Amino acid sequence: MNRxxxxxxxxxxxxxxxxxxxxxxxxxxxxxQVSRDWAQAAATGDAERxxxxxxxxxxxxxxxxxxxxxxxxxxxxxxxxxxxxxxxxTWEPEQASIAGSGDVGYxxxxxxxxxxxxxxxxxxxxGKSATVWRKDANGAWKCVVDxxxxxxxxxxxxxxxxx
Numbered sequence: 001m002n003r004x005x006x007x008x009x010x011x012x013x014x015x016x017x018x019x020x021x022x023x024x025x026x027x028x029x030x031x032x033q034v035s036r037d038w039a040q041a042a043a044t045g046d047a048e049r050x051x052x053x054x055x056x057x058x059x060x061x062x063x064x065x066x067x068x069x070x071x072x073x074x075x076x077x078x079x080x081x082x083x084x085x086x087x088x089x090t091w092e093p094e095q096a097s098i099a100g101s102g103d104v105g106y107x108x109x110x111x112x113x114x115x116x117x118x119x120x121x122x123x124x125x126x127g128k129s130a131t132v133w134r135k136d137a138n139g140a141w142k143c144v145v146d147x148x149x150x151x152x153x154x155x156x157x158x159x160x161x162x163x
Contacts, residue, residue: 022102031105031133034141035093042089045082051075055134055142063127063149086122088114091129103135111148125150 038053051074054060060068060077068077081087091111098105113125129148133141 021100022098024098024100024102027098027102027105028096031096031098031107031141032093034133035091035107035109035131038143039091047075047078047082050078053143054146055136055144058142058144058146061145061147084115085120086114086116105133105141107131107133127151 034053038050041049041053044050051071054071054074056071058069058071058074060074062068062077068074081089089111091109093107093109095108096105097107107130109129109131111127111129113127114122115125117123127148127150129146131143131147132145134144136142
């Protein structure tokens, strides 16, 4: 009888020991804030700080370029980008989605890159991106996949620039 009672108590207590399910709305808000913090870090020009938001095994897929794999290669990509005259980048997350486990998610973002074209004129490109994130061993969100492309360029308005 005591064994049966102990077994029933164990069955009743085990669910209480399970971790609470993650608050997915809170995780979405937290991930969007990490992205905003990262955009602020990008404005500082500190390559190491910028690269710290990517996981060690991250993959970056810039438009019209080969994939950049791993933190060391990404850091060199960031340094080269920052060295380009007139270069700047910013972005804003628009939508977050978090897996039921609470440790993987993705963001849909809009971005803006400024750089010099071949003639030395500053050019601003507006685009969109998707980033995939996972929590590291310390519970910090790290970007594991980063891909973006430009929005279609708008043709000049009819009559603009003509006399």
